[in-house]
């Protein structure tokens with residue numbers, strides 16, 4: 001064991017070094033160092049990221065797994081996601097985790113900890129003293145995913161597209177409906193969503 005290893009071990013044991021690190025750098029989460037192997041995505045510096053997030057590995061991995069909708073395994077300090085995911089998406093999900101579980105809702109400090117009060121988890125800020133129950137991400141998700149692939153919606157066609165398809169605006173999305181005419185109200189099945197455009201087919 002080198003002296004560095006020993007030092008790391010000590011730090012892991014009492015967590016002081018990472019606290020210091022966090023305060024000094026105002027929490028710079030390292031960019032995910034991503035490589036692809038077959039169909040898997042490997043985040044090689046997940047250990048470093050986790051250290052900065054300063055929350056239990058289990059909690060972070062579970063969150064990311066739910067967010068990405070795919071299994072995740074941890075191999076030492078590497079995180080292995082069982083499909084291809086871009087570094088930007090990983091970064092975005094980590095940021096989402098930070099917003100819910102790390103960053104103080106009042107003052108924005110990352111110098112916080114999670115305490116359990118009975119059945120409720122509370123984010124306690126060491127900088128400003130604020131205490132908030134954890135803002136569950138479900139609430140955010142609801143507003144984000146107003147429409148979902150594989151679900152049915154009833155929409156009114158307000159425009160005709162260039163290829164003769166009908167277009168409906170629904171919850172901020174443009175839904176393309178082949179075979180539908182302007183003025184019709186149809187029930188459609190969403191096939192694919194790309195950004196704010198959804199391709200659908202008429203079911204009724």
Ligand SMILES: [Zn+2]
Nearest residue numbers: 104107125128
């Ligand atoms: Zn605060």
